[in-house]
Amino acid sequence: MPTYLASIMRNFHPINIAITAFVLELLTDFIWRTEDSEQALEQLRNCRKDFEDGWSLKVFTDTLINTNNILMVYYLLRFMNELLASFVDNDKLLKFKRELRQNRYEIILETVKSRIEDRWYRLEYCTFEYVQRRIF
Secondary structure (H helix, E strand, O other): OHHHHHHHHOOOOOOOHHHHHHHHHHHHHHHHHHOOHHHHHHHHHHHOHHHHHOOOOHHHHHHHHHOOOHHHHHHHHHHHHHHHHHOOOHHHHHHHHHHHHHOOHHHHHHHHHHHHHOOOOOHHHHOHHHHHHHHO
């Protein structure tokens, strides 16, 4: 399974929403099928070079902070909620919530909320043309 998860993560793209939405859907499916969120998080840690600091979801939280695409925000937050809901062991869930707090996830959520209230996200940032300009 680690190869499967690494193959999925190689396709994560912090700008291209279509690719990212598909990657996050596959990750969610993987987490629910394995019924072991802790194992999935460990595999995320092992398959990305970005995790030198030990934070397995850094690529997702960095994208939340850096994107101006509200659809990207929606898919990332949906994935995080699915991940939280997938924990069956209460101790592991509490450990993961501690990890979220240590990595300032609540501050990231407040930032996103503030950006929504300030209308920082724009519809034009969600268009195919805008994404193509950002990529190329």
